Amino acid sequence: MKHFFSLFLVPFFLFVATSLFGAGTSISDRPNIVFILADDLGYGDLGCYGQQKIKTPVIDRLAKEGIRFTRHYSGNNVCAPSRAVLMTGLHPGHCPIRDNKEVKPEGQFPLPPRATTLIGELKKHGYVAGAFGKWGLGAPDSDSTPLKFGFDRFYGYNCQRQAHTYYPEYLWDNDRKVVVNERPIPAHAKLDGGKDPSNPQSYEQFKGENYSADLIAAELRKFVDQNAEKPFFVYWATTVPHLALQVPDDSLKEYQGLWEDPPYEGNRGYTPQLTPRAAYAAMVSRLDREVGRLVELLKEKGLLEKTLIVFTSDNGPPGERSGGTDCDFFNSNGSLRGRKGSMYEGGIRIPCVVSWKGQIKPESVSDNITGFEDWLPTLLELANGGTPSVSCDGISLLPLLRGEPEKSDRPFRHQLYREMTGYGAQQTVMVDDWKAVRVDMRAAKKAGKTIDDVKVELYDLKADPCETTDVAAKHPEKVTELLKLMKRDHVPSTDFPMPLLDD
Numbered sequence: 001m002k003h004f005f006s007l008f009l010v011p012f013f014l015f016v017a018t019s020l021f022g023a024g025t026s027i028s029d030r031p032n033i034v035f036i037l038a039d040d041l042g043y044g045d046l047g048c049y050g051q052q053k054i055k056t057p058v059i060d061r062l063a064k065e066g067i068r069f070t071r072h073y074s075g076n077n078v079c080a081p082s083r084a085v086l087m088t089g090l091h092p093g094h095c096p097i098r099d100n101k102e103v104k105p106e107g108q109f110p111l112p113p114r115a116t117t118l119i120g121e122l123k124k125h126g127y128v129a130g131a132f133g134k135w136g137l138g139a140p141d142s143d144s145t146p147l148k149f150g151f152d153r154f155y156g157y158n159c160q161r162q163a164h165t166y167y168p169e170y171l172w173d174n175d176r177k178v179v180v181n182e183r184p185i186p187a188h189a190k191l192d193g194g195k196d197p198s199n200p201q202s203y204e205q206f207k208g209e210n211y212s213a214d215l216i217a218a219e220l221r222k223f224v225d226q227n228a229e230k231p232f233f234v235y236w237a238t239t240v241p242h243l244a245l246q247v248p249d250d251s252l253k254e255y256q257g258l259w260e261d262p263p264y265e266g267n268r269g270y271t272p273q274l275t276p277r278a279a280y281a282a283m284v285s286r287l288d289r290e291v292g293r294l295v296e297l298l299k300e301k302g303l304l305e306k307t308l309i310v311f312t313s314d315n316g317p318p319g320e321r322s323g324g325t326d327c328d329f330f331n332s333n334g335s336l337r338g339r340k341g342s343m344y345e346g347g348i349r350i351p352c353v354v355s356w357k358g359q360i361k362p363e364s365v366s367d368n369i370t371g372f373e374d375w376l377p378t379l380l381e382l383a384n385g386g387t388p389s390v391s392c393d394g395i396s397l398l399p400l401l402r403g404e405p406e407k408s409d410r411p412f413r414h415q416l417y418r419e420m421t422g423y424g425a426q427q428t429v430m431v432d433d434w435k436a437v438r439v440d441m442r443a444a445k446k447a448g449k450t451i452d453d454v455k456v457e458l459y460d461l462k463a464d465p466c467e468t469t470d471v472a473a474k475h476p477e478k479v480t481e482l483l484k485l486m487k488r489d490h491v492p493s494t495d496f497p498m499p500l501l502d503d
Contacts, residue, residue: 030126030231031356031382032307034298035375036291037086037235039079039134039163039242041351042317042327044334045284049351053259053330054281058292059311059353066309066355067364067401074315075372077340077347077420079160080108080136082314082372083237087117087137087149089376089392092419093489097137098496099422106159107139109495111149118376119150119233121390125383128152128230130223132216133237136160140172147175155219156237157212163239164188164270166246167208171215180210187244190266197263203274211248213240217290221297228301231383237314238290241283243323244270251282251289264324276324305357308382310375312352316340337467341423343437344467348418348428354401366400369413369430417489425499429485433462436472436482442499451500456483 043049047056048063075085076092084090084097088111092098101109111117119129130153131146138144139158146154157163158172164187170177185208195202220236245264255278266272273279291311298304317332318325319339327333338344352370354360373394381396395413399406406412419427425441437457444454456479458472472479492502 032232032234032298032303033122033127033379033382034234034236034294034307034309035379036309036311037083037133037237038287038311038313039237039239040315040318040340041241041284041313042330042332042334042339043336043346043349043351044331045241045317046351046353048353049334051330054284055254056284056288058288058295062291062295062309062311062355063353065357065362066353066360067366069352069354069366069368069370071367071369072312072350072352073348073369073371073416073418074313074350076418077315077342077426078422079134079314081420083137084111086372086375087111087119088115089118089373089390089394091371091373091393091417091489093417094491094493096495098493099420100160101496102159102161103139103142106162107142108136108160110138110142110144113143113148116390116392117149118379119146119235121376121380122233122383123150125380126231127233127383128227129233129235130154130220130227131235131237132156132220132223133235134160134163134239135237136163140175145175151235153219153223156216157239161187163212163242164244166212166239166244167210168212171212180212180215181208183209185246185271187271188266188269189271191272197265197272200274203272206246206271206273207249208246211246213238213286213290214248217293221294224294224297224303225301228303233379233383236294238287240287241280243318243325245273245276245279245283245324246271247279247282247286251286252278254285255279255281259329266324268321268323270323273324277326277329280325280330305359308354308356308359308379310352310354313350316342316347316350335466341420343418343420343426343428343439345461345465356401360401361403364403368400369416369432370397370400371413371416374413415485417485419490419498421496421498427486427490427498429482429489430461431482431485433460434478434482435459435461435467436479436486437467438486441501445499445503449500454500458482 047060075082080100081097084095129151131151133156135158167181167185169184170179256275261275261277264273264276316339317327333346336346338346374397376392377394378397399410416430427438457470459467
C-alpha cells in the first residue's frame with residue numbers, strides 16, 4: 001500500500017489539546033463517549049433539521065438539550081472513505097481509503113495496519129471500546145478488523161454489501177460468525193412474476209425473523225451495562241436507514257396509510273416493499289426509538305451527565321428513487337443540491353447533534369464549518385484530560401461545544417477539502433462561504449482532455465446554499481485561489497488514482 005507512505009509527505013495540522021474538564025483528570029472521571037453514525041441519513045431527515053413527516057422525538061430532544069451543527073461535513077460522499085476519515089482524522093486528499101472498494105468474498109479495502117486511528121488512541125487513555133453495526137474498513141481475514149484495531153467488542157456486519165439486508169444469515173460476534181436467521185432474506189430481489197404487487201401477501205417472503213438492527217442495539221446496551229464502571233467508547237455504526245427498505249411490522253404500521261404509497265417491486269435494486277415511503281419513515285423512527293432506549297439506560301446507570309453523545313450520518317441520502325426510496329417526498333436532503341455520491345452539499349453536508357447534559361448549553365447552534373476529521377482531536381482532548389499532541393487534519397471542536405469565541409491560539413475551521421475517485425471523479429474545496437467544485441474528471445479523461453479543460457464551478461454558500469448559481473465567471477481570482485488549495489491537498493494514490501491528476 002504505497003499510498004500510506006505518501007501520507008508523510010503532506011504537512012499535518014498539529015493538534016494541541018486542553019481538556020474541557022481540566023488537566024490531570026483521573027481515568028474514572030473521564031467522560032464516556034457514544035458516537036452514533038447513521039447510514040445514508042440525509043440532512044433533512046430529522047425533525048430538528050426541518051423534517052415534517054418522519055418522527056424523531058429522541059434525537060430532536062438531544063439537539064434541544066445540546067448543540068446542532070448546520071455545516072457539518074461527512075468524511076466523503078459514500079460509506080467506506082467517509083468512515084476512514086472519521087477513524088484516521090485525515091482528509092480524503094491523503095486518507096488511505098478514498099472510495100468504496102470491495103474485497104471478495106467479504107469485506108472492503110483495508111486501512112494500513114500502522115495507521116493511527118481514533119480507537120487506537122482512545123485505548124491509550126484507558127477506554128474500553130465497543131463497535132456495533134457496520135465496519136466496512138477491512139475484510140475479516142485482514143489486519144483491519146475492529147478487534148485488531150483495538151476494539152474490545154464487535155457485533156455486526158464486517159462487509160457493507162452484506163449489510164444491504166436486515167435479515168442476514170449471520171452477523172459477526174467479535175471474530176466469529178453467529179447465525180441469526182435460518183431463513184435469510186436476500187438484499188436484492190424482485191417480486192416473483194405473476195404476483196399481484198398490490199396484494200400484501202405477495203411480500204410475505206421478504207419478512208424475516210430477527211431484525212439485525214434490533215440485535216445490534218441490544219448487544220450495544222449489554223456492553224454499556226457491563227462496562228458502566230469504566231470510561232467507555234461506543235461506536236454505533238448503525239445500518240439504518242440504508243437500503244434495503246426492511247422494517248418490522250410494529251414500526252411499519254405507524255406510517256401505513258398516511259400518504260399515497262405505490263408499491264416497489266424491486267426493479268431498481270434491493271428488496272421489494274409494499275409501502276416504501278412508510279418503510280423508510282418507520283426505519284428512521286425505529287432508530288430514534290433505539291437511541292431512546294440507550295439514553296434511558298444511561299439515565300438508569302447514572303451516566304447521562306458523564307456521557308458525550310454524538311449523532312450524525314456517513315453521507316447524504318440515496319439517489320433518485322434508488323431501491324424504492326423517495327427522498328424528494330421526504331425532502332431528505334433538506335433542499336440541498338445533490339445526493340449520496342455527490343460533492344454538492346446534499347451529498348456531504350449531514351446532520352450532526354451533540355449532547356452532554358450539564359456541559360453543553362441547551363439549544364446551541366453552530367454554523368461553523370466542521371468535518372469528520374475533527375472528531376479524532378475532539379474526542380482525544382476529552383479522553384486525555386491533559387495536553388497531548390496528535391498529527392492529523394482535524395481541529396478540536398471543544399471550543400464550539402463550550403460556546404467559546406474563536407481565539408488566535410484555538411482557531412476554528414475555515415477550509416475543508418474533499419475528493420472522490422468514484423461517481424465520475426470529483427473534487428471540492430471550501431473556504432468560509434466560498435466553494436469550488438470540479439466534477440466528471442473521468443469523462444474528461446476518456447475524451448482526451450487535460451485537467452485544465454475541466455470546468456471549475458464556484459458557489460457562494462452564504463447567498464446560495466443550494467448551489468443554484470455558478471459564479472465562477474464573476475470571481476476568477478477566487479477560482480484561482482481555490483484551485484491552488486485543490487492542488488495542495490491532493491496527494492497521488494496508487495490504490496485510488498484520480499483521473500487526470502494521478503496519470
